[in-house]
Amino acid sequence: MTTPSQAQVRSIVAQAKTIVVKVGSSSLTSSTGHLDVARLSALVAALAEVRRMDANVVLVSSGAIAAGFGPLGFDSRPIDVTTQQATASVGQGLLMAHYEAAFGRYGIRVGQILITAEDTIRSVQYRNAQRTLKRLLQLGVVPIVNENDALASNEIRFGDNDRLSALVANLVRADALVLLTDVDGLYTAPPSEKDAKRLGYVPNVEKILDKVRVSGSGSGIGTGGMVTKLEAVHVAAASGIPSVLTCAENAGPALLGDPVGTAFAPIRHRGSSRRLWIGYAAAPRGELIVDDGAAQAVRGGRASLLAAGVVAVDRDFSAGDPVWICDEEGNHLAKGLSSFDSEEIAQMLGKNTSELKSEFGAEYAHPLVHRDNLVLV
Numbered sequence: 001m002t003t004p005s006q007a008q009v010r011s012i013v014a015q016a017k018t019i020v021v022k023v024g025s026s027s028l029t030s031s032t033g034h035l036d037v038a039r040l041s042a043l044v045a046a047l048a049e050v051r052r053m054d055a056n057v058v059l060v061s062s063g064a065i066a067a068g069f070g071p072l073g074f075d076s077r078p079i080d081v082t083t084q085q086a087t088a089s090v091g092q093g094l095l096m097a098h099y100e101a102a103f104g105r106y107g108i109r110v111g112q113i114l115i116t117a118e119d120t121i122r123s124v125q126y127r128n129a130q131r132t133l134k135r136l137l138q139l140g141v142v143p144i145v146n147e148n149d150a151l152a153s154n155e156i157r158f159g160d161n162d163r164l165s166a167l168v169a170n171l172v173r174a175d176a177l178v179l180l181t182d183v184d185g186l187y188t189a190p191p192s193e194k195d196a197k198r199l200g201y202v203p204n205v206e207k208i209l210d211k212v213r214v215s216g217s218g219s220g221i222g223t224g225g226m227v228t229k230l231e232a233v234h235v236a237a238a239s240g241i242p243s244v245l246t247c248a249e250n251a252g253p254a255l256l257g258d259p260v261g262t263a264f265a266p267i268r269h270r271g272s273s274r275r276l277w278i279g280y281a282a283a284p285r286g287e288l289i290v291d292d293g294a295a296q297a298v299r300g301g302r303a304s305l306l307a308a309g310v311v312a313v314d315r316d317f318s319a320g321d322p323v324w325i326c327d328e329e330g331n332h333l334a335k336g337l338s339s340f341d342s343e344e345i346a347q348m349l350g351k352n353t354s355e356l357k358s359e360f361g362a363e364y365a366h367p368l369v370h371r372d373n374l375v376l377v
């Protein structure tokens, strides 16, 4: 695809019909780490302006832990996961109360959506979240999304909201993603280093990944630092969605398309949201190992995966789960959604369609992974 100019990217952001804005903990808090309601209100003023122009806004907001630890009598953000979860449970309600009051001043309703990483893996939950978000936007509501910290299991949690925001941008098929943090853009090195320079425009995020030096959170309040923000921008760019990264104080100008912060161009055309989900969010639960002929067909990009070409199935999974499709050397060729349980597939290996039909019935005479549910890696 031809790379848009910075002016074109800025204009996509300004004219977005649907925009996802992510605000990090570090931008909603005071120097002591407590929720700063004045900063939250300033952000809401900028978002209300976008709503006034009739664009759909989805806000991905961190800040539950920041809002919860003071009222619970802690001096600082808790460090252990269980106390963080309990703190987020208290803080999430308080955070929403502040958002409700702040958006209410502009006559705007908000709705809370709490997502776990699991919801982005399972196809049914994914569709469900997508439907609810869509309906909220149709109703003129600003959905406010956070990770469901109270219930997220330690092994599979986003932790930061950066990557979650890129997945939400895909879920709602946003035209642009704006990441608001405590630094005014991407620098060539952590901004505490004296020769670090801000980049105004990044035409291809993949080409700068090994040229900039990034580190974790500078403030110690946020979680992912610049590492997860670049991952989010990368997912968005590869999904055809441009991003702007800047500080929360620049929210207004950034949303109006002014040249603040760092703008990132999309690097690929937009695919279907379902394929993007399979490609980025879905963590494979098992593997289908295919012979040379099937590997060639899969690599061609247009074929479904038939049982006849599958030589082995690895690990237990259910129909609808994401799986790796691998060649016999163990190389990952594609990710796809399996149409059958692993137990069923074990019986179907190597059989052609008419054998499947006569042995198991017509409902088994189908590809193990349909081409619409398959994404090359």
Ligand SMILES: Nc1ncnc2c1ncn2[C@@H]1O[C@H](COP(=O)(O)OP(=O)(O)O)[C@@H](O)[C@H]1O
Residues within 6 Å of the ligand: 023, 024, 025, 026, 027, 160, 180, 181, 182, 183, 185, 186, 187, 188, 189, 190, 191, 192, 212, 213, 214, 215, 216, 217, 218, 219, 220, 221, 222, 223, 224, 225, 226, 227
């Ligand atoms: N190359 C870089 N450019 C800009 N910021 C960087 C870079 N490397 C690390 N950072 C740090 O990332 C921090 C933002 O991440 P974080 O604290 O997690 O914020 P948030 O709470 O908004 O997610 C900045 O304060 C900055 O110190």
Ligand SMILES: N[C@@H](CCC(=O)OP(=O)(O)O)C(=O)O
Residues within 6 Å of the ligand: 023, 024, 025, 026, 061, 062, 063, 064, 065, 066, 088, 146, 147, 149, 159, 160, 161, 162, 221, 222, 223, 224, 225
């Ligand atoms: N979900 C957590 C956010 C964790 C966090 O700090 O995220 P971020 O500020 O985006 O790096 C919360 O609401 O407190």
